[in-house]
Amino acid sequence: MLIDLHSHLEGRVRPQTAAELAAGLGIAPPAGGWERAIRLDGPADLTVYLAKVAVTYPFFGSTDAARRIAREAVEDGAAAGLDYLELRFGPATHASDEAGIDDVVAAVTEGMREGSAATGMPSGAVVAALRHHDRETNLAVARAAARAAGNGVVGFDLAGDELLYPDLRPHTDAFALARAAGLGITCHAAEAAPGPAAREAVEMLGATRIGHGAHIVDDPDTLRWAADSGIVVEICPTSNWYTGAIADVAQHPAPRFRDAGVKLVLGDDNPLQTGSGMREERDLLARVLGFGPADLAALDSVSVEAAFLEPAVRRELAARLT
Ligand SMILES: [Zn+2]
Numbered sequence: 001m002l003i004d005l006h007s008h009l010e011g012r013v014r015p016q017t018a019a020e021l022a023a024g025l026g027i028a029p030p031a032g033g034w035e036r037a038i039r040l041d042g043p044a045d046l047t048v049y050l051a052k053v054a055v056t057y058p059f060f061g062s063t064d065a066a067r068r069i070a071r072e073a074v075e076d077g078a079a080a081g082l083d084y085l086e087l088r089f090g091p092a093t094h095a096s097d098e099a100g101i102d103d104v105v106a107a108v109t110e111g112m113r114e115g116s117a118a119t120g121m122p123s124g125a126v127v128a129a130l131r132h133h134d135r136e137t138n139l140a141v142a143r144a145a146a147r148a149a150g151n152g153v154v155g156f157d158l159a160g161d162e163l164l165y166p167d168l169r170p171h172t173d174a175f176a177l178a179r180a181a182g183l184g185i186t187c188h189a190a191e192a193a194p195g196p197a198a199r200e201a202v203e204m205l206g207a208t209r210i211g212h213g214a215h216i217v218d219d220p221d222t223l224r225w226a227a228d229s230g231i232v233v234e235i236c237p238t239s240n241w242y243t244g245a246i247a248d249v250a251q252h253p254a255p256r257f258r259d260a261g262v263k264l265v266l267g268d269d270n271p272l273q274t275g276s277g278m279r280e281e282r283d284l285l286a287r288v289l290g291f292g293p294a295d296l297a298a299l300d301s302v303s304v305e306a307a308f309l310e311p312a313v314r315r316e317l318a319a320r321l322t
Pocket of ligand 1 (some may be wrong): 006008158188211269
């Protein structure tokens with residue numbers, strides 16, 4: 001099965017769409033074209049990686065464009081054979097005087113709904129607060145997510161630079177609000193920061209899933225805690241390699257998580273930037289990281305259990321588990 005539980009909408013803007021939207025916005029085409037502007041040449045560091053993602057930000061300024069990008073992202077996911085796609089995005093980054101946070105959320109969820117209706121592939125939106133945004137902004141994001149809960153939005157996330165902004169205290173109220181609205185909670189943590197950052201995200205924000213968590217394995221106490229607590233780690237091997245979180249994809253900690261008994265799900269993070277989608281990531285687990293059929297079956301079953309889904313869709317996906 002291909003259940004993508006960690007993927008950014010900003011990492012799924014088709015280069016052709018970027019070119020068309022840029023022409024409409026009067027943005028000059030970059031030297032070498034949009035595909036080269038978006039795609040990484042190979043492993044880099046987090047700054048270079050995030051700059052490639054940020055290339056797509058101007059295209060979310062209009063709600064029509066955001067809706068189109070979201071629809072196409074779901075269509076592309078379905079065409080790539082996904083069974084379910086959870087798409088996250090940071091609406092405060094894209095909001096403006098013309099289109100507020102609620103408008104961006106409405107545009108994205110509407111586009112995703114259109115994509116799912118056209119393809120039959122279920123999808124859910126995860127609204128992301130950002131570490132470098134202040135308490136008030138992230139509260140506004142949480143309120144918008146809560147208003148759209150059950151209407152396309154299924155989860156709430158915290159993304160951004162955890163080395164520069166490690167303090168979770170400014171965001172606890174936003175997460176309390178999101179939890180009260182019934183949203184699933186995930187948090188990018190221990191991707192760049194040391195392992196205990198993951199535990200903080202669980203204890204302070206109520207996360208049940210951790211985005212990346214690559215450094216959890218460096219800290220034996222946190223690794224044991226991750227296994228005992230039943231927390232789910234969303235692994236994105238190629239992304240970790242391309243951001244420099246790990247030196248080589250063959251050194252990704254997936255096998256160490258598996259051997260410690262930590263629950264794992266898979267994501268492709270920003271597939272147009274890395275050039276690696278879910279099929280490639282799953283293939284990498286099998287080919288490079290030693291995941292056998294039983295390991296992949298366990299990953300599928302945790303994915304169905306941990307996805308932020310309506311019960312009917314979960315039952316439908318569970319029926320596909322072999
Ligand atoms: Zn991510």
